[in-house]
Amino acid sequence: MSEACKQGEWVEIHYVVLKPEERSHDVPDDTKKVPLECWIKGWALSSGTTGGQIEIRTPANRIVKGTLTRVNPGYAHTFGPGVPELSSVGRELKAMLKEGN
Amino acid sequence: MSRDLSYNAVMARRGEIMKKALGIEYDEFIQSEIAFDYEGMMEKAGYSLDKVRQIQQQTGVGNTPLLELKNITRLVRKTSKKGYGASILVKDEAANPSGSFKDRRASVSVYHAKKLGYPGVLAATSGNYGAAVASQANMMNLGCIIVQEVFDSRHLGQPEIIEKSRKCEAYGAEVVQLTVGPELFYSALIMLEETGYFNASLYSPFGISGVETLGYELVEQVRARYGKDPAYIVVTHAGGGNVTGTARGALKAGAVNSNIIGASVDLSGLHMASDIDFNKKSFTTGHTGFGVPFATWPDRTDVPKNAARPLRYLDRYVTVTQGEVFYVTEALAHVEGLERGPAGNTSLAAAIPLARQLPEDEIVVVQETEYTGAGKHPQAQLDFARRNGVKVIRGEPKQNVPGKVIAIPENFSQLDITEMDLERMRRSYIRNAVTRNNVTEVTQEELGFLAEDAKASPAFVASVLEGLGVKV
Numbered sequence: 001m002s003e004a005c006k007q008g009e010w011v012e013i014h015y016v017v018l019k020p021e022e023r024s025h026d027v028p029d030d031t032k033k034v035p036l037e038c039w040i041k042g043w044a045l046s047s048g049t050t051g052g053q054i055e056i057r058t059p060a061n062r063i064v065k066g067t068l069t070r071v072n073p074g075y076a077h078t079f080g081p082g083v084p085e086l087s088s089v090g091r092e093l094k095a096m097l098k099e100g101n
Numbered sequence: 102m103s104r105d106l107s108y109n110a111v112m113a114r115r116g117e118i119m120k121k122a123l124g125i126e127y128d129e130f131i132q133s134e135i136a137f138d139y140e141g142m143m144e145k146a147g148y149s150l151d152k153v154r155q156i157q158q159q160t161g162v163g164n165t166p167l168l169e170l171k172n173i174t175r176l177v178r179k180t181s182k183k184g185y186g187a188s189i190l191v192k193d194e195a196a197n198p199s200g201s202f203k204d205r206r207a208s209v210s211v212y213h214a215k216k217l218g219y220p221g222v223l224a225a226t227s228g229n230y231g232a233a234v235a236s237q238a239n240m241m242n243l244g245c246i247i248v249q250e251v252f253d254s255r256h257l258g259q260p261e262i263i264e265k266s267r268k269c270e271a272y273g274a275e276v277v278q279l280t281v282g283p284e285l286f287y288s289a290l291i292m293l294e295e296t297g298y299f300n301a302s303l304y305s306p307f308g309i310s311g312v313e314t315l316g317y318e319l320v321e322q323v324r325a326r327y328g329k330d331p332a333y334i335v336v337t338h339a340g341g342g343n344v345t346g347t348a349r350g351a352l353k354a355g356a357v358n359s360n361i362i363g364a365s366v367d368l369s370g371l372h373m374a375s376d377i378d379f380n381k382k383s384f385t386t387g388h389t390g391f392g393v394p395f396a397t398w399p400d401r402t403d404v405p406k407n408a409a410r411p412l413r414y415l416d417r418y419v420t421v422t423q424g425e426v427f428y429v430t431e432a433l434a435h436v437e438g439l440e441r442g443p444a445g446n447t448s449l450a451a452a453i454p455l456a457r458q459l460p461e462d463e464i465v466v467v468q469e470t471e472y473t474g475a476g477k478h479p480q481a482q483l484d485f486a487r488r489n490g491v492k493v494i495r496g497e498p499k500q501n502v503p504g505k506v507i508a509i510p511e512n513f514s515q516l517d518i519t520e521m522d523l524e525r526m527r528r529s530y531i532r533n534a535v536t537r538n539n540v541t542e543v544t545q546e547e548l549g550f551l552a553e554d555a556k557a558s559p560a561f562v563a564s565v566l567e568g569l570g571v572k573v
Contacts, residue, residue: 033376040276060246078481086479090434096176
């Protein structure tokens with residue numbers, strides 16, 4: 001689903017820095033097969049739609065052009081679900097502290 | 102004005118760009134292809150310990166609490182032979198403004214950039230250092246760009262690094278998120294050229310002198326409270342700056358008998374620049390993928406001469422497994438009431454078996470903690486590992502296979518270390534110094550430099566050189 005941004009909105013853009021054939025000779029083979037890609041956030045200099053080209057002004061005041069990927073991008077990383085292998089570690093150590101006291 | 106921005110053209114300009122972005126005349130200290138005046142560089146290009154303390158006081162960096170881990174020490178004694186199990190203390194570096202010891206490193210670089218009139222600072226780092234530079238830049242009213250290696254070619258990033266991007270953006274820094282590859286350096290060069298920003302390199306004398314206060318403070322704190330010096334100072338080792346700065350500070354405090362022990366998470370077998378291996382790691386720092394190459398060849402960085410030279414200071418270098426660090430992170434939260442790490446707890450994981458080797462009246466200092474956050478957490482990191490095909494089990498540490506199996510220890514007594522062969526690393530360093538500089542003959546002075554840089558005897562260096570067919 002495409003999203004639209006207005007001029008001045010906080011957005012994320014994407015562009016390819018180096019195509020596979022332009023990459024450094026000393027990268028491993030699997031890395032050499034793929035481009036070096038970049039994502040940067042900043043304020044849109046015009047209105048736009050995701051998938052289209054747009055220019056942004058970055059927090060460091062640079063003007064960068066790329067494909068609009070997200071409008072008002074946020075964060076989705078979390079503290080993660082419960083991990084059974086960890087869940088009893090604290091209880092085990094507390095029991096060990098009580099032993100022989 | 103049109104600059105040639107092709108990879109080869111930019112890399113060819115690297116010397117010139119770096120000189121402008123650092124303001125250090127490295128030529129002044131370079132004595133020959135192999136030798137340079139390390140102490141001269143640290144003294145003249147960096148700042149004195151007193152000056153660094155003053156700079157850090159201005160921005161609320163340092164003077165962090167030294168906490169005695171009483172319950173962990175009890176667990177150590179319960180799993181040691183009678184009379185053994187040194188007290189473990191931790192320097193709570195998470196108390197620094199941006200949540201890690203990296204504020205010490207950033208504070209001096211940013212101060213220097215401000216003093217020299219640069220409009221901003223740039224750092225190429227996927228670690229806590231980014232947030233530290235961004236935070237310090239705000240205190241000094243400077244612009245800030247952080248260039249990070251974040252994603253694999255599927256646009257999948259480790260939660261630990263995503264969090265580090267978020268934190269930099271929370272400070273208002275420009276964050277440039279890249280896919281895997283050493284060409285991150287090329288991107289950084291383009292931006293340095295474009296903005297005229299200062300290169301807040303992790304490896305300049307500023308960054309390293311910033312960490313000296315950590316070693317100095319911890320020795321002062323241990324002496325004031327226990328009337329003695331620590332037997333061991335355990336340091337999480339990655340790029341070498343933490344080891345180098347801490348050791349230099351401890352030496353400046355006169356703690357000549359404290360052993361400096363580096364600790365890294367074992368990630369042997371995983372290639373650091375590989376698109377496929379990138380997300381098989383469950384630690385993005387403090388691991389052997391940085392620890393070994395940076396110790397055996399420090400001059401692989403963004404500066405002509407690296408101020409972080411860990412071999413000069415390491416008395417021992419040990420590794421622990423990913424599973425052990427996650428286990429110890431749980432222990433720190435559950436029995437000490439300190440939710441910290443995980444990556445910064447690498448040295449704590451090593452300190453536990455190390456403390457078992459010492460009598461009860463000795464002291465082991467773990468010299469850092471780091472803040473915990475979403476993504477930067479054992480659950481988030483283990484969940485990510487599992488979703489990337491890594492098996493997570495309860496089991497003995499030796500069942501860990503980097504990129505394949507993470508074994509969370511079944512009990513406290515299983516925590517262990519693997520000793521790295523420092524002599525072999527010293528040999529590897531000497532070989533690198535000779536082959537990377539295409540040298541077939543060295544002078545006595547150069548031999549002396551190599552001995553100092555590798556913390557080896559001149560006789561040892563001479564024998565390694567002879568084996569390599571290099572004439573003295």
